[in-house]
Amino acid sequence: MLFRQLFDDTSSTYTYLVADLVWHQAALIDPVREQAERDLALLDELGLNLAWVLETHVHADHITAAAHLREVTGAAVGYGVGSGVGCAERLFADGDEIEIGDERIRVLATPGHTDGCVSYLWRDRVFTGDALLIGSCGRTDFQEGDAGRLYESITDRLFTLPGETLVYPAHDYVGRRVSSIAQEQATNEFAGGDVDREAFIMALAGMKLEPPRLIDVAVSANRHCGRSGES
Amino acid sequence: MLFRQLFDDTSSTYTYLVADLVWHQAALIDPVREQAERDLALLDELGLNLAWVLETHVHADHITAAAHLREVTGAAVGYGVGSGVGCAERLFADGDEIEIGDERIRVLATPGHTDGCVSYLWRDRVFTGDALLIGSCGRTDFQEGDAGRLYESITDRLFTLPGETLVYPAHDYVGRRVSSIAQEQATNEFAGGDVDREAFIMALAGMKLEPPRLIDVAVSANRHCGRSGES
Known part of the structure; x- marks a missing residue:
C-alpha cells in the first residue's frame, strides 16, 4: 500500500492519495482543481492508475479537480448519495465498499456539515x-448544515471506531496533519469530553465565521464535479 | 498486524503494542511497571506472545515494567547500546532490525535527551x-542531555523520514496522541521551521523545568530493567 498527504496552501485543503502497489491502482480523496497537475505528475512518477476520485462532500471553499482528473485518466468519481450531485459515476450509501486493487475503502455516512x-x-x-x-x-451554518446531525455523525459513527484509528481531515489551518479518534474524543473543542448534543449545537451556533469567499462559485462548480460555468 | 496505544495517567506515558497476527508475536515499547497487569491482560485477551520489551531509553519519570514482563512471559529486553544498561538481552546499534513474527522494526539512534x-x-x-x-x-538538562546531539537526531535522523511517517512519542501532557514528521517539521516549537542548531540549543536552555519527581529512583531502577533496590 502507499499513502500520501498533499496540501493546497490557498484553501488549506488536504488531498489524500491511497494506492495498491500490486495492481498499481489509486484513489485520490478531495483533489483540488488548482493542484490537478501536481497530482497527475505524482501518479505518473509513482506509476499509478487513478481508479477513483472520492469526494467527501460538495465543498464550499475550493473547486474539486474531479472532472479534470476523470477526463485525463478515466477515473470514476464518487460522492455520498446525500450530495444529490448528478455528475458522479457512483453515489455511495453508508457501508458501501470501494475497491482499489486489493485495498478496500468503506463509506461511512457522516452528514451534518x-x-x-x-x-x-x-x-x-x-x-x-x-x-x-x-x-x-x-461549520453547519450554510448548505444543509445541521449541528444535531453532525453531533450524531461524530459521536455515533466516528467516535465508535477504535481509538487508534487515524483521523485525516479535509483541512487544517495551523499545520496539524493527523489526529486519532482517541485524541479527538479527549481534546476536540466541540465534540470532545462529555459534551452532550444540546451543548454541541449551542457551541456550533456560536462559531460566527465569515462565509467562505468562494462559496457561490465553488458549490455550483462542485455539483458538477468541478466544471464551473455549467448550470 | 495489530497496533495499540496505551496510556499511564500518572506519568503521562504512552506504551505501544505492536504485533504480528500470523505468528501471534508482540512487542511492547516503553511499558510502565504500574501498568504491567493491564498489559499482560491485553496480551492474554489478544492471544499474543510477548517476544520483546523495547525501551526507547532509561526513563527518569517512571519505572519500566521490563523485568517483570520478562519474568512472566520470557520476553527479551532491548535498549539502545548507548544506554549502558547491563540487564538487557540485546543492546541495539543504529540500523539494527528486530523481528516480531513477520514484522520488522528498525532501530534509529536518536541520542541527545x-x-x-x-x-x-x-x-x-x-x-x-x-x-x-x-x-x-x-529536555537535555540531566542524565547525559546534550541539546546539540538532540538537534542532530531530530533534524538528521527523524526529519529525513517521509513526511507522512506517523510520530508516536513516549509522552504527551495535553491529550495529543499522534503527529507526523511533516507536522513536526512545520509546527514543532523547538525544532520546527528553519530553526538552526544554535537557536535550538538556546531554546532548550530556556526550558527551565523542575526535575522529574522520580528521577533518582527511576533512573536507578531502569538501569536494571525496572528492578528497584538493586545496585
Whole structure:
C-alpha cells in the first residue's frame, strides 16, 4: 500500500492519495482543481492508475479537480448519495465498499456539515472531510448544515471506531496533519469530553465565521464535479 | 498486524503494542511497571506472545515494567547500546532490525535527551521516545542531555523520514496522541521551521523545568530493567 498527504496552501485543503502497489491502482480523496497537475505528475512518477476520485462532500471553499482528473485518466468519481450531485459515476450509501486493487475503502455516512458528507475508512485511517477536523469540526451554518446531525455523525459513527484509528481531515489551518479518534474524543473543542448534543449545537451556533469567499462559485462548480460555468 | 496505544495517567506515558497476527508475536515499547497487569491482560485477551520489551531509553519519570514482563512471559529486553544498561538481552546499534513474527522494526539512534536514546521505526510509524514529542522535544538538562546531539537526531535522523511517517512519542501532557514528521517539521516549537542548531540549543536552555519527581529512583531502577533496590 502507499499513502500520501498533499496540501493546497490557498484553501488549506488536504488531498489524500491511497494506492495498491500490486495492481498499481489509486484513489485520490478531495483533489483540488488548482493542484490537478501536481497530482497527475505524482501518479505518473509513482506509476499509478487513478481508479477513483472520492469526494467527501460538495465543498464550499475550493473547486474539486474531479472532472479534470476523470477526463485525463478515466477515473470514476464518487460522492455520498446525500450530495444529490448528478455528475458522479457512483453515489455511495453508508457501508458501501470501494475497491482499489486489493485495498478496500468503506463509506461511512457522516452528514451534518452538508447532507451528503461521507467519511472514507481505509485500514485504520479515516478521512473525515469536514465532519471532524483536528480539534474542531465543520461549520453547519450554510448548505444543509445541521449541528444535531453532525453531533450524531461524530459521536455515533466516528467516535465508535477504535481509538487508534487515524483521523485525516479535509483541512487544517495551523499545520496539524493527523489526529486519532482517541485524541479527538479527549481534546476536540466541540465534540470532545462529555459534551452532550444540546451543548454541541449551542457551541456550533456560536462559531460566527465569515462565509467562505468562494462559496457561490465553488458549490455550483462542485455539483458538477468541478466544471464551473455549467448550470 | 495489530497496533495499540496505551496510556499511564500518572506519568503521562504512552506504551505501544505492536504485533504480528500470523505468528501471534508482540512487542511492547516503553511499558510502565504500574501498568504491567493491564498489559499482560491485553496480551492474554489478544492471544499474543510477548517476544520483546523495547525501551526507547532509561526513563527518569517512571519505572519500566521490563523485568517483570520478562519474568512472566520470557520476553527479551532491548535498549539502545548507548544506554549502558547491563540487564538487557540485546543492546541495539543504529540500523539494527528486530523481528516480531513477520514484522520488522528498525532501530534509529536518536541520542541527545540521553546518550542511549533510540527510536523504533515500524512500517510508516516511528516511536520516538523522548527525542521528539508532539510540538516539543525531550529536555537535555540531566542524565547525559546534550541539546546539540538532540538537534542532530531530530533534524538528521527523524526529519529525513517521509513526511507522512506517523510520530508516536513516549509522552504527551495535553491529550495529543499522534503527529507526523511533516507536522513536526512545520509546527514543532523547538525544532520546527528553519530553526538552526544554535537557536535550538538556546531554546532548550530556556526550558527551565523542575526535575522529574522520580528521577533518582527511576533512573536507578531502569538501569536494571525496572528492578528497584538493586545496585
